[in-house]
Amino acid sequence: MALEHAILISLAERSASGYDLARRFDASIGHFWRASHQQIYKVLARMEADQWVSAQVIPQGSRPDKKVYEITDAGHEELARWLAVPTPPEHVRSEFTVKLRALHLLDRSLVFEAVAARRAEHEQRLLAYEESAQKFFPSPADLADEQLGPYLALRGGIRLERNGIEWCDEIAHTLEAR
Amino acid sequence: MALEHAILISLAERSASGYDLARRFDASIGHFWRASHQQIYKVLARMEADQWVSAQVIPQGSRPDKKVYEITDAGHEELARWLAVPTPPEHVRSEFTVKLRALHLLDRSLVFEAVAARRAEHEQRLLAYEESAQKFFPSPADLADEQLGPYLALRGGIRLERNGIEWCDEIAHTLEAR
DNA sequence: GGGCGCATGTAAAGCGTTACATGATTGC
DNA sequence: GCAATCATGTAACGCTTTACATGCGCCC
Numbered sequence: 001m002a003l004e005h006a007i008l009i010s011l012a013e014r015s016a017s018g019y020d021l022a023r024r025f026d027a028s029i030g031h032f033w034r035a036s037h038q039q040i041y042k043v044l045a046r047m048e049a050d051q052w053v054s055a056q057v058i059p060q061g062s063r064p065d066k067k068v069y070e071i072t073d074a075g076h077e078e079l080a081r082w083l084a085v086p087t088p089p090e091h092v093r094s095e096f097t098v099k100l101r102a103l104h105l106l107d108r109s110l111v112f113e114a115v116a117a118r119r120a121e122h123e124q125r126l127l128a129y130e131e132s133a134q135k136f137f138p139s140p141a142d143l144a145d146e147q148l149g150p151y152l153a154l155r156g157g158i159r160l161e162r163n164g165i166e167w168c169d170e171i172a173h174t175l176e177a178r
Numbered sequence: 179m180a181l182e183h184a185i186l187i188s189l190a191e192r193s194a195s196g197y198d199l200a201r202r203f204d205a206s207i208g209h210f211w212r213a214s215h216q217q218i219y220k221v222l223a224r225m226e227a228d229q230w231v232s233a234q235v236i237p238q239g240s241r242p243d244k245k246v247y248e249i250t251d252a253g254h255e256e257l258a259r260w261l262a263v264p265t266p267p268e269h270v271r272s273e274f275t276v277k278l279r280a281l282h283l284l285d286r287s288l289v290f291e292a293v294a295a296r297r298a299e300h301e302q303r304l305l306a307y308e309e310s311a312q313k314f315f316p317s318p319a320d321l322a323d324e325q326l327g328p329y330l331a332l333r334g335g336i337r338l339e340r341n342g343i344e345w346c347d348e349i350a351h352t353l354e355a356r
Numbered sequence: 357g358g359g360c361g362c363a364t365g366t367a368a369a370g371c372g373t374t375a376c377a378t379g380a381t382t383g384c
Numbered sequence: 385g386c387a388a389t390c391a392t393g394t395a396a397c398g399c400t401t402t403a404c405a406t407g408c409g410c411c412c
Contacts, residue, residue: 195391215392220393242390244391
């Protein structure tokens with residue numbers, strides 16, 4: 001159950017409304033833990049009941065009211081506790097790889113298309129990551145302490161996409177060679 | 179909803195009982211799509227109702243009866259249909275990366291431990307994959323058509339673990355340098 | 357006039373994990 | 385005696401996705 005904790009980390013950086021969090025998830029943490037706004041609202045309600053966060057309603061005139069959440073002391077404690085617990089091994093869950101296993105049941109041309117499409121996705125994300133890196137961490141040698149984590153996370157994303165691209169190329173080459 | 183289809187692929191290779199499938203998932207497909215036996219039994223029941231598979235009960239004397247499932251024509255059709263549908267982009271879901279983002283909230287020594295533990299997991303899986311590769315695909319240049327998919331899937335696993343190890347090393351080096 | 361952004365949710369259904377349940381055989 | 389392997393499930397719970405719902409303001 002890590003969505004709670006992902007939200008705590010995000011709120012520890014800066015207080016935010018559910019809507020803000022949803023956008024933040026789209027933009028940054030979401031690269032490693034996706035969450036919809038519906039889910040975020042539900043979890044926030046539970047977290048408020050558990051007093052990990054406290055909310056303040058801010059009227060905004062024409063726009064709908066905003067509920068800005070802030071992490072509480074109890075929330076910080078829970079976050080520290082969770083961070084210290086060893087992370088269980090993660091399992092890959094890849095529909096693409098499942099399909100790949102059965103490639104002989106499919107037209108070769110369709111396989112090429114699928115691999116090309118996946119490669120393009122990797123490339124697009126890689127580009128986005130590299131732009132983020134350039135923008136937020138132009139000088140990685142001298143990062144502030146709080147930036148180190150986000151920087152290394154982004155590095156992981158970049159590695160993942162590059163690796164994905166290389167794998168797609170290997171698949172394509174292997175298929176071409178027959 | 180890919181478990182159904184992962185099972186169809188497995189049954190297309192060879193008929194099997196739920197128990198067999200569970201072990202097969204532990205050993206091979208499970209590297210890319212984990213499933214518990216409970217889940218497999220539940221899904222098999224639904225697939226039988228949908229007539230994607232048919233079951234034959236085999237008494238075994240002392241041992242409990244076996245229900246061996248076989249893919250039907252409708253199952254093959256469904257599998258072909260599904261294989262041809264473009265795979266939606268996959269999202270990473272990594273608790274480790276979420277934690278990594280908040281590394282500044284944790285003792286440096288705990289971070290090193292966590293990274294070392296993760297590196298060890300990668301290394302262990304890499305070793306297992308490389309043994310599989312050696313054992314099942316000793317001569318990748320001349321593979322049968324049906325082996326190509328499993329081989330390339332395994333290659334993906336090997337790449338993933340190597341990449342994970344390199345990332346762990348990068349994290350450790352970056353942290354040591356400060 | 358239509359679509360997008362802001363802002364918050366409810367409801368239903370499906371998917372997945374964990375715990376529980378049974379019972380014989382084989383190996384240490 | 386104890387654990388593991390074979391073999392199949394049920395039940396409860398929690399997480400996730402998808403669909404539905406509302407309503408104003410801004411821009412083209």
